[in-house]
Amino acid sequence: MTDLAYNITTVCIGKKYEPLKPDWLQRLEKMCKKMNIHIWSEIDSTILKYGLEEAWWDVVRLKRNLELLMKEKKPVMHLDMDMIVEKDLIDIVNLPYDFIISTEIGGPNAYPKECSNKLGFGICSGLYVIKPSAMKFMLTILKNMMSYTFNCYSDQVNIMNYIIKNPHQIVVEEVVLGEKTYKNNIVLIDGIKIGVLDFAMVIRDPILNNGQYANHINIDNVGGVVQFKKYFYADLETLPLTCRCGKKHLGDTTVCKHLAMRQLKNM
Ligand SMILES: [Zn+2]
Numbered sequence: 276m277t278d279l280a281y282n283i284t285t286v287c288i289g290k291k292y293e294p295l296k297p298d299w300l301q302r303l304e305k306m307c308k309k310m311n312i313h314i315w316s317e318i319d320s321t322i323l324k325y326g327l328e329e330a331w332w333d334v335v336r337l338k339r340n341l342e343l344l345m346k347e348k349k350p351v352m353h354l355d356m357d358m359i360v361e362k363d364l365i366d367i368v369n370l371p372y373d374f375i376i377s378t379e380i381g382g383p384n385a386y387p388k389e390c391s392n393k394l395g396f397g398i399c400s401g402l403y404v405i406k407p408s409a410m411k412f413m414l415t416i417l418k419n420m421m422s423y424t425f426n427c428y429s430d431q432v433n434i435m436n437y438i439i440k441n442p443h444q445i446v447v448e449e450v451v452l453g454e455k456t457y458k459n460n461i462v463l464i465d466g467i468k469i470g471v472l473d474f475a476m477v478i479r480d481p482i483l484n485n486g487q488y489a490n491h492i493n494i495d496n497v498g499g500v501v502q503f504k505k506y507f508y509a510d511l512e513t514l515p516l517t518c519r520c521g522k523k524h525l526g527d528t529t530v531c532k533h534l535a536m537r538q539l540k541n542m
Pocket residue numbers: 516518519520530531532533534
């Protein structure tokens with residue numbers, strides 16, 4: 276086996292995401308060089324005793340990712356199966372941060388609000404990268420998740436709560452990739468640098484293609500796996516919007532502003 280620069284992993288347990296596997300794999304192999312892919316599809320029996328409550332899969336994948344990091348000592352990227360990769364993710368891995376994570380939609384009101392209100396942004400664990408230098412920090416996060424310290428198994432909720440409850444500093448750092456300038460939020464904590472990626476790099480509910488590295492699309496928002504598959508193959512701008520606006524069956528009754536934003540750009 277050749278020595279590849281980093282590992283990309285995902286978790287796929289149960290039937291919902293199974294049909295996406297070939298499309299997701301093919302897309303990654305086409306877009307990304309210098310990486311190896313691992314799919315975690317078994318539930319660790321030590322996890323089962325914690326009960327299968329909301330976001331328990333975050334515990335499964337983080338535990339596996341840290342084991343892989345320990346074994347191979349090269350960066351491990353987690354990537355959700357509802358991420359459509361648009362460019363080689365090696366640029367993200369190469370950023371000079373110990374732990375890298377994408378930004379959640381909603382700015383200072385992103386889930387969970389009580390944390391993003393303080394930070395000014397939320398983080399989204401749909402894409403994260405752990406480097407060997409972040410091992411100790413992430414082991415602390417895993418320990419908190421397993422002991423239900425913040426009443427939740429979710430990795431993003433645990434990381435955000437840990438940050439706001441411990442001494443930290445936030446600075447904005449500009450990086451130029453290709454011809455674009457991105458502004459990442461950097462969290463300095465426990466002697467490491469956490470790079471929270473500019474929302475324009477990895478976009479939740481994308482409206483247009485504007486050079487982003489990945490589009491993070493909620494499968495339920497677009498009507499299920501069959502509809503979602505189209506986003507792998509057709510141009511984003513020819514497909515229905517992926518936001519939740521006005522989808523009463525998903526509990527949203529707001530009026531969508533995104534369609535007008537797309538039409539304006541296309542004029
Ligand atoms: Zn909308």
